Amino acid sequence: MNGPPAGEPGMSETEFEIIRRYFVREVPARRDVIAGIGDDAAILQVPAGRELVVCMDTLVAGVHFSAATSAAAIGHKALAVNLSDLAAMGAEPAWATLSLTMPEDDPDWLGRFAQGFFSLADDYRVQLVGGDIARGPLAVTVQAHGFVPAGRVTRRRGARPGDRIYVTGTLGDAGLALQRPEGVAAAVRQRLDFPQPRIRAGLVLRDHASAAIDVSDGLLADLGHLLEADALGANLEVDRLPRSAAFRASLTDRNPLFYDLPLGAGDDYELCFTVPGARCAAMEAALAGVACGCTRIGVIEAAAGIRCHRQDGSTYHTAVSGYQHFR
Ligand code: ADP
Ligand code: MG
Numbered sequence: 001m002n003g004p005p006a007g008e009p010g011m012s013e014t015e016f017e018i019i020r021r022y023f024v025r026e027v028p029a030r031r032d033v034i035a036g037i038g039d040d041a042a043i044l045q046v047p048a049g050r051e052l053v054v055c056m057d058t059l060v061a062g063v064h065f066s067a068a069t070s071a072a073a074i075g076h077k078a079l080a081v082n083l084s085d086l087a088a089m090g091a092e093p094a095w096a097t098l099s100l101t102m103p104e105d106d107p108d109w110l111g112r113f114a115q116g117f118f119s120l121a122d123d124y125r126v127q128l129v130g131g132d133i134a135r136g137p138l139a140v141t142v143q144a145h146g147f148v149p150a151g152r153v154t155r156r157r158g159a160r161p162g163d164r165i166y167v168t169g170t171l172g173d174a175g176l177a178l179q180r181p182e183g184v185a186a187a188v189r190q191r192l193d194f195p196q197p198r199i200r201a202g203l204v205l206r207d208h209a210s211a212a213i214d215v216s217d218g219l220l221a222d223l224g225h226l227l228e229a230d231a232l233g234a235n236l237e238v239d240r241l242p243r244s245a246a247f248r249a250s251l252t253d254r255n256p257l258f259y260d261l262p263l264g265a266g267d268d269y270e271l272c273f274t275v276p277g278a279r280c281a282a283m284e285a286a287l288a289g290v291a292c293g294c295t296r297i298g299v300i301e302a303a304a305g306i307r308c309h310r311q312d313g314s315t316y317h318t319a320v321s322g323y324q325h326f327r
Pocket of ligand 2: 040
């Protein structure tokens with residue numbers, strides 16, 4: 001723990017009190033956790049025949065969320081963005097670790113942060129098994145761990161020309177909420193603050209998808225990464241991009257944002273994936289049982305680059321590209 005030297009005043013509660021009060025829980029522990037919070041390190045048992053899938057993401061105040069974002073949303077989202085990465089790989093979530101850097105130990109903030117974090121963790125039986133606390137500018141790092149039967153993980157690479165391109169759920173809501181901080185429907189704001197990782201879809205897609213990625217930086221950027229992995233290209237039908245009812249109520253198709261938010265805005269945390277033509281019907285039938293559903297939006301092509309077209313066959317020109325931290 002990176003606390004002040006002994007003898008100097010630290011946070012008003014000791015770090016140990018904070019951990020005990022907010023992060024150690026009464027709920028039944030997972031059986032694959034031999035030792036969780038409380039020792040120098042966690043001891044974890046990966047089930048036989050499974051591979052361990054590990055990812056990490058950081059949310060920084062002022063970069064990934066604003067001063068207006070609630071503590072519950074920060075707790076939820078810090079875990080959700082990691083579970084979204086596990087979903088893209090087809091992993092079943094199991095454990096998480098949490099590194100929390102904060103300027104002060106505000107009990108009200110900590111209580112709501114923990115509530116947001118654990119309500120999502122409990123949805124997927126994720127156990128918090130360790131972490132760290134330090135004083136500093138507000139930043140939250142979560143590492144998530146999940147399992148996949150050996151050799152069955154879904155990767156970014158693996159798509160082939162002719163494979164159909166799909167996305168789960170709807171795109172552009174989080175982007176719309178960022179664009180209009182005051183004036184959007186609660187359902188749209190919810191998409192930005194409380195993204196739902198597509199874990200169940202990811203587990204189904206293990207049997208069908210040739211490749212997958214989660215949409216964190218925007219469809220064009222993230223599909224771009226998937227395509228780069230195999231030096232492929234894509235043709236997208238921009239009129240088919242799935243948009244929520246609230247999104248369609250806010251923007252008409254005469255507004256360029258109607259296309260450019262689903263194409264370019266990040267933070268939706270849907271899955272973008274490819275399926276060989278012969279498997280599409282089976283995949284769609286299997287995903288019919290998963291609430292988020294999916295929409296076919298295009299096709300993989302051998303020629304590099306992403307080409308967008310309208311329903312009438314005309315080319316759609318977009319100026320958008322995905323979010324990048326260092327540009
Ligand atoms: P060390 O001093 O060895 O770094 P710590 O005192 O930081 O260990 O942590 C003590 C225990 O509390 C460890 O099991 C650690 O994983 C856990 N822990 C610390 N911070 C958090 C946190 N934010 N959430 C969950 N567990 C935590
Ligand atoms: Mg130690």
